[in-house]
Amino acid sequence: MKEHIDILIIDDEDVVIDSISKIAIMEGYTVDSVGDANSALEKIASSEFDLIVCDIMLPGMDGFQFLASLEAKHIDTPVIMTTGYTTIENAVKSLYTGSIDFIPKPFSVDEMTGVIHRGMKYSYLMRQRKVNDGSVIIVPSPAKYFRLGYSSWMNKDPDGSVVIGATDLFVKTLDQIQRIELFNISDTVTQATSAVTFVCENTFVHQLYSTISGTIIARNERLLTEPELLEKDPYFDGWIYRIIPSELEYEMKLLIPCSSDRI
């Protein structure tokens, strides 16, 4: 029987490892850490982890290559990517290549706590679904939708505008939503950067990244008073923004078509 540890931290800087460990331990998780991706692969072979927090810029094998070798080895431990080189490209690439989340450095304790919490919840949900005892039902997005990572979706309307929202899986990784903070109409949002803030009952703060870039022309005001709409109907009544996209053709290529979820 493999040893079970909650979280594996991969980073080449001790201060970062210390910081993440501190946050995780404070939340009551067990952690282990390594300084490069190859040692991480060895660690994974000997121990079992629920979640991996991985830096992108690593000596030798980088974070993306690490993701690829996990996939090649059919290891489905969810990975959260983090980097000090906080570009949108890195965020998009992380989410496109299969990591469940991306958190730019430096992060506040609250941000990191939220991300780890959501990651652990995601990991739990996935494991439950694998067991297939029917207690976990995750409603997939409609086939014509596109998603950024697993968290936000978009749907193109014939009039050229685009509706975006949060996936059922994302909502399920949050604890009871207490408050939703939205951008204002005519604000602009950028792909893979924060567009919605969720404040949950245990005071965790969660960010939802925008699926694509554009200008907000409408927002779902009902969400402000009835946040539970998100859980009830995440793909229709629970929509968040309607936006005029600015780089749709290009950004769509960085999204995952939801039709691929049904195979």
Next chain:
Amino acid sequence: MRTVKKLFGKISLKLIWVVSATAITIIGVYSYFNIKSQSDVLLAEVERHANQLSETIKNSTRYGMLLNQRENIHEIINTIGKDPAINGVRILNKEGEIIYSTRKDEIGRMLNKQAESCYACHAENKPLEKLAIKDRTRVFKVHADSSRVLGIINPIYNESSCYDAHCHAHLKSAKVLGVLDVTITLNEVDAQIRRNEIQELLFALVAISAIGFIIGFFVKRWVDHPVKELVKATDQVSAGNLSYMIKNLSDDELGALGKSFNNMIKKLDETSQQLYQSTKMASLGQLAAGVAHEINNPLTGVLTYSSYLLKRAKDNPQMQEDLNVIVRETMRSREIIKGLLDFARQSTPKKSSIDVNEIINRALAVVNNQLKINNIALEKEFDSSLPKITADANQIQQVFLNLFVNAIDAIGHDGTIKVNTSQISLSPKGITQIKSAVCPKAHSLMDAEHKIGGMPSLRMKIKSNSNTGYIHLDPIYGNHRHFFGISFEKKDDLNLLCPTCDLPLIDKNNRCPECGGPTYKIQIPNQGFVEGCATFRDNWQRWELIDRAGQKKFIGVNVQDSGCGIPTENINKIFEPFFSTKGQRGTGLGLSVIWGILDNHNGSISVQSEVGKGTTFSVRLPQGDLTKNV
């Protein structure tokens, strides 16, 4: 000698030499003829004078002769002969005997007919006749080393008073009785001629040196100085002083040269500024990335620990306040770094009127150093008459920069990159992409999951007999790489439907002009309808709105490299985001960013490649209308 050479550069020296030679020749020829005509005039004067003298002697001795007073005649001749200018006076009789002479010893001597005094009359043994004054004079030297003399003979003709005289010395039949021969020394005249020659020579010398001096002066001023200025400027520029300007420009050709030289330096200065700017931007980007990475890690520690302490200091409001300052300021630093990264990336698109050639040059300037280091030759062939287009200069520069970087990566060391620009106009068929299409109920027919040629296809439901399936139309108008999901008979009664609402897409009012079969008609929002043969027995297709717009004009840019080439199995993937064969060195976003930018500008990019030989990327940017086909 050296200083002379320094004072007159090579051109000035040559100029002076040529002008002086010409002056010497002209003045020399002129002086020669001038001296000659002056001598002739002088001689003619002496001749006239001698003739007068000879006439005078003849008249004054006439009476003496008639009376045969020999003493008297001697007296007259001797008196006249005393004049120093007169060399001698003598009278010969018909037989050639000297009868009178200023030189006593001559008297009584016989002269040969060939003698100087006789020659004129007896030249061809002709008898004495009337002679013109010119024929009666001659210039000669008595001895080779004596001075010249002019001799004039004056025949004494027979007259009635002679043969009627008492002495009866002469017969009536004789025509000429004798000859008066006067010789005059030309001492004076020759001296005068020599003085003229010297004067002429002096004048020529002065004139030639004056010309040389004047030419030298102006050549130095008009040619030498400006050329020296130019050379100095060139030295300055090659030493790196790009702010050097040539001053005191004249308004001649050299001035124009200087002006264009100044212009060139200014351009050079601007370009190098731009290059500097580009390199600065590039290195700023790298710097920002490095700084971000290096600083964000320690900031993570600061942020975590201070937030952590904050939580533990719940009952110490003073400490909480202090810690909050740390947290707040760290968050601020995070924003500053984010801003720095955003700035280095210059993300906001700004459209303006741009010159594609210039943009390409800017992109080339960024990689120029890399080209040199890798020993890659660059061949440019630009169409200088390209019209300007409206586009985002930075984004278009990014397109070419990415292409050049890829080409350099593909070549490694030693190779060639060729860049050419041109204007092309094409029929809309085969190049216009159908980017959106709807059924009569506005359901979108676009299918991003089934791509044809890398672009979302148009999906329609097809019913033939009892067979149902989907067909995917090629999204490029005029191209026919359709995909048929089912096999069907190409008959007239097949039906095409909207996959969402099953509404028919067949146009009942139209027949295919090629085969007479049914046609489909699909609405393109805001851009009319695309029609086509619904049996697919032929390739008939029509998009009236686009056809009416006529030929489309493009700016074409080819970037050709002699690099490794792209294997066929990869060629369809290279525009996909994150596809890279470069491992850690590439994010695989380069070409997909290019695709995005060109798509945004309604342009396109295509690739041709042969493994081991090289790759050519062809970029097309539309001229004029750049509005997106929505």
